[in-house]
Amino acid sequence: ALEVIDFLEIDHIKHELAGNLSGGQKKLLELGRTMMVEPKIVFLDEVGAGVNRTLLNTIATSIKRLNEERGYTFCLIEHDMDFIARLCDPVIVMAEGKLLTQGTIEEVKNNEEVIEAYLGTGRKHERKVPS
Incomplete structure (x- = not known):
């Protein structure tokens, strides 16, 4: 467990109750719990939801390190394109x-x-009106 705490750099919260942690800190804790079983693939759903940018960067760095240093494969379901671009x-x-x-x-x-589905440009449904 101490190796996981060191890897994720969460020593400062190791004595906190999970219920007292912020959303981002809970997500780091979840990554730590995942590390305990050394999975081949990790599914993460909306990791960035409700997480501030600072903690999101920490989470992204941890995911990247787990992939590069430990060989974990991740499947992310996410809407944050900046987060996706950094990792996927x-x-x-x-x-x-x-x-x-x-x-x-x-x-x-x-x-x-993709632009139509997520930004709703309306271009797909435009109709030309005869003059």
């Missing part, structure tokens, strides 16, 4: 249970279907 390659985008596209972060960000 390839990126797979789904909407309403269907695959929209997959590729690099740049390919995904520039994909018309």
